[in-house]
Amino acid sequence: MRALMLALCLVVTPALAVNPDEILPDVALEQRAREISAGLRCLVCQNQSIDDSDADLARELRILVRERLLAGDSDEAVRQFLVDRYGEYVLLNPRLNEHTVLLWIAAPVLLLAGLGGLAFAARRRRPPAGELSAEEQAALDELDRSLPR
Known part of the structure; x- marks a missing residue:
């Protein structure tokens, strides 16, 4: 029994908060959305990415990222859109500029x-x-x- 429990603990991976209805049918776009989301801070949880957060605002940001990608924006354009809207704080790794x-x-x-x-x-x-x-x-x-x- 202990061996089974240990095996389950080793196999379990961290769960992302992305809901099935948020996932894009295009695998390449979904991968881009995940990479962008991993670098965006949940403004409610503050030290979690929006991919890892269950907060409503994080869900809205995940959906917004996917909408911008579907509209044809580049990865950097999506990030810049969110920075313009929420400020540099939305980035988990701040950019090097005069403010940072x-x-x-x-x-x-x-x-x-x-x-x-x-x-x-x-x-x-x-x-x-x-x-x-x-x-x-x-x-x-x-x-x-x-x-x-």
């Missing part, structure tokens, strides 16, 4: 600054190389004698 350049640059800059800060901190914590001066050795011996044993 800070998003694209901030992460690498912060990563480099953090690594630089860690390197600086590690360098400062390293004890100085070489022998102790007579004065430093005397202070260390005095500390050692003052510790309870």
